[in-house]
Amino acid sequence: MIEQHSATPIDPTDLPEVISSFLTAQVARDAETAVPLFVPDAVVTDEGHDFHGLDTIRDWLTNAAGEFTYTTEVTSASRIDDTHYDVIHHLEGDFPGGVANLHFRFNLHDGLIKTLTIEP
Numbered sequence: 680m681i682e683q684h685s686a687t688p689i690d691p692t693d694l695p696e697v698i699s700s701f702l703t704a705q706v707a708r709d710a711e712t713a714v715p716l717f718v719p720d721a722v723v724t725d726e727g728h729d730f731h732g733l734d735t736i737r738d739w740l741t742n743a744a745g746e747f748t749y750t751t752e753v754t755s756a757s758r759i760d761d762t763h764y765d766v767i768h769h770l771e772g773d774f775p776g777g778v779a780n781l782h783f784r785f786n787l788h789d790g791l792i793k794t795l796t797i798e799p
Contacts, residue, residue: 686759689756691766695764698764698766698792700713700716701716702783704716708741710737713736714737716791717792717793718788718789718791718792721791721792721795723736723795723797724795724796724798725743725796747772747773748772748773749770749771749773749774750771750772751768751769751770752768753766754768754780761787762793763785763786764787765785766782767781768781779799780799781797782798783795
């Protein structure tokens, strides 16, 4: 577990390109652009479920939250170290509760996403 108290706030425009590209593709629900940004054995954890490997991550990207309409805005970003970043998204929409702030916690390896954990 990465110590979050050691995080340094950064401007979201200063995130590594691989993270910025993923975030753009994820909002557009563009799995074909997003999937190559992950290492082959990557793991995404979302809503308590793990998605292992590129094919499963592609399915997750294609289907995640598809039944809801929402807006998302990056509200802050932090650098923990050279490979760990935390990006906070503010979501508003027709999902249960209607409003959420989610952490997208990235772990990079060789310039690609090794793990992504999405949690409140």
